[in-house]
Amino acid sequence: MTSSRRQRTHEHILQALAQHGDLTRAELSRLTGLSRSAIASAVTLLSDEGLLAEETAGPTGPSARGRRPTVIALRRRPGVVLAIDFGHSHITAAIADTSGTLLAECSAALDVDSQPQQALDTATELAGHALARAGHTSGEITGIAAGIPGPLDIRTQVVRAPTILREWIGLNPAEELSRRFGKPVAVANDADMGGRGEHTFGAARSIDDFLYIKASHGIGAGLVLGGRTYRGSSGIAGEIGHTHLEGATNLCRCGNRGCLETVVSITEVRRELAHVLPTEHPTDQARPTAADPPSLADLATRPAAARVITDAGRTLGLVLADLVNCLNPAAIILGGELGEAGEPLAEGVRESINRYAQPASAKAVTITASTLQQRSELLGAVATAIQQSAIG
Template sequence: MDSNDSASLSARRKRTRDQVVAILADHGNGLTRASLSRMTGLSASAISDCVSFLRASGLVVESSAPGKASGRGRRATVISLVSDEGVVVGIDFGHSHVSAAAATTAGEVLHRCAAAIDVDHRPGPAMDLAAELARECLQRSGHTLDDVLGIAAGIPGPLDIRTQVVRPPTILADWVGLAPAAELERRLGHPVSIGNDADMGARGEQAYGAARGLEDFLYIKASHGIGAGIIVGGRPYRGATGIAGEIGHTQIPGAGNWCRCGSRGCLETVVSVTTVRRQLAHVLATHEDSLDDSAVPPLAELSDNPAAARVLSEAGRTVGRVLAGLVNCLNPSALVLGGELGAGNEPFAAGIRESVARYAQPASAQAAEVRTGRLGAEAEVRGAIAAAIAATRIQLTGTN
């Protein structure tokens, strides 16, 4: 073999190792060799060679997988990155709140705190609050910013992944032109990984919740807006500029309300937690007293109320019709529901199931299980923790 062939082989092996380490960084609980082969498209022998090198370098460990033995009594093994002791911070910007959490690099939450603020129209104060909450979480868990290995945050709007700047001007108008990662880094003194809040919710459920073990699924954050975090082949899919999953701006036939994006009849003008609460306030009012939408009980508590269940299931059917198109295109194994509308709301989930079964291609519909998220309001901040851990591991292992 001449020097050119040797150099080519060496470069190919390095790309393979970088690819495997990056995938393992996204899956904190580890993966089997078969899963690594499937997700990378590499042969079993190439994966074996790569794992042997990474083990010898002290970057990964191989341990027995939980569950029963497979084959002729031989238990499958799981490959995972070596965990360095340290602390990370996850931050979640909602439309009307900011939450933060300090966690170990193993994903254990040490302290979580949150506060209300008008995030959409006060980006500067929201950034200040996020930094304050991050420091509070660290202090209450016995740490300081000097102990932090990584920070990640999710924002409720479109972020151009090429420039790390918020766009377009019709959504989060007061944030347009802002670089959230740079703003947080200036306040906290650490590099910050930034993503859309639905993408963070998907990562949270994938790492710690209802999507553990899934490689192809959609996370639906149904709250003041409607967004989707898309996971394909175990990795987030963000599209060409980072704004994939903005399903809330799919137009609904017959709907004519103006949307904040400048179009009429978008899904989120018909189904949002604000609209649904207004409808519920109407059907739950008594003959003697009207009911303000702010006084509507938590949606998960209304499943046994027939009138309220009708409102919630109709909202689910409307969202489900949009999701049926995604099911046809992406053939996911699950739709994981989150946000105020999706978390613990069985009538809403039932409405989605009904529409997906009716409008998606039968084989794709049968493969797409509709699941309620397990993390509830913590999904996005837990996803930010997972993203911070992944960024930390990639940095420590020197991969791209």
Template sequence: MERTSRRDARARVVGVLAEAGAVSRADLARRAALAPSTVSAVVSDLQAAGLVVEPAAPVHPPERGTVGRPPVLIALHRKAGVVAGVDFGKRHLRMAISDLSHQLLAERHRALDADLPAREAIVLAQRMFKEALEAAEVSKSELLGIGMGLPGPVHRPSGELGNSTILPGWVGINAANAVSEALGHHVEVENDANLGALGEWVWGSGRGVEHMAYVKAATGIGAGFIVAGQPYVGAGGTAGELGHTVVDPGGPICRCGNRGCLETFAGGPAVLAALADLHGDELTLQDVVRLAQRGDTGVARAIADAGAAIGTAVATLCNLFNPQKVVVGGDLGAAGDLLLDPLRESLRRGAIRSAAEDVVVLQGELGERAEVLGAVALVLGRVVA
């Protein structure tokens, strides 16, 4: 019984350290729901084995307003293992390798052709994975897990991407199985907006709250949720399809088959189509943001219109969910207040007063890295001794 109890305590301590990064012993005891004396004994064992260290500098900055001498932090040593994150987008592939103290060891990014077939994208991921491991100077044997994001609902029972994804070449493919086989290690797949929420909650604008929503405004529009300090994906993994909220039943036909979905008014293709007469059809969303920030009033109006439409849907989200923060990322999220001010105004008009007063709308801190860092965080949250 004693051996089992000690093993369970060790698993809890390692799991908390992997999920949280560097923490104080007091915080570790609280998060692991263990007595301080038990935590002290487990940490001593881990230190003796060289698996726990006191980092020279905290992985995360101290919370604003803290005074006095900061507590001594502990973290898992590099030799405890590493994890990887992969993020497939419509036009990009990102990868990151992290140790269990949340220190990033390598990152890679590659532009992709739009609608690249899944098999070709997976071959590129295989090459990038090898490059990232070499850059991080780690071997595959040290890898504890891989998280992966895809832009669309990942149906948990089947492991397949739903037909509302913006990656038509992946529909009907069991992404986890295909990428696991290519990388030679088990891969856990999740919707990219869910991973964006996790990334911003662990490392970015969502730190320190129990209830938050992340809105990824890019080619598609998706949402991810943190509820009571835990990611929430719904019964089958498809929670957060904000872009397919119907805002006008008589509106344009959406790729999901419905009419008037939010994405048909505020998704990337809709924004670009609205600007085609002014700027041609070669614009990207990154171009749109740059033009707006340089003072192009027509482009700024298109972004504002998208923000107002997204805000109407986010108002309903706040009425139903009542989050403390809504963090906005994605290519359009990079426009900052050009998108967020109209979004906030629509939210205030559409949400009940208490829900509107409870929430703060913020730009994401992690930018285009939110989803790949969320993929890393997904696996960190699964690590046990």
């Protein structure tokens, strides 16, 4: 077995244990698709490295009789992990323990798109603040991961166009962050991180085939297929924001016309909400302003706003219906700033999928909003950093 193949096998096993807890060899084989012999040799090597231990499963109650099964358990390393979430206009850094419990979190508002170096420096400062708040030192950090809102080429680790992060095109964020922290940093696209966050800590914990949709200023999909993130040949799968909508003609930042995200984005929805809300609440002081917009969850409780949001969901659902036909997922989880709208958005997506996807595929998929309160990406970075620290 080549070393890179061996490493992939090890990552797969560690990920399954991190997600499902203690497992028997047979369960590990079933969940990872690896042969019993591949599991046996990997478990031996990982146990020698101190990452795994074979233990006898505890009694499960008065009715538990007979021989108790031997299970493989992940040995948590001491130390903490650092997770960074770069958004369109904010950065969050968080410190978590190696079981994924958040210990401290620091955020700052910043125009991330146009100031990459300042954004990377701010992330470093926020990490220092979070570390101090959690009462730990940089020497205790065992893994670091960051999510960025743009397509990342996995062959070169470089940000590709088209992207919200115009000034980041050609930049290697993993290299930049590693230099600042003096440690390796795993970097991935934010929608992929969001999918991982949902898979490990959120609405998709027991689901191995689902789509996580990050709908904010742009729209990206994190594809989790067969329990693993699907990134495509060069890492930029899931750029669904640039799917052409029939009849739409708005110019998109990618140079095409009529892309999904020229019609459905947090910017477009807030613009439409500003149009309908004054009519409903002529003296409403909570009217959206650029300085302090009310949350979409609050706005979505008003009937006129809910209609606007459901309509955006229907348009998003047109594109997702094709993906449902193609991939037959068990769930679609709606995240990002638009996902915060909750049920009115999910309702629109559901309507279009029921109308345009094949009935059997439409019946198989559940549409829900994320329950992680816009922390899917941050928690995905936590899960990635934990895996990185387990692999060492």
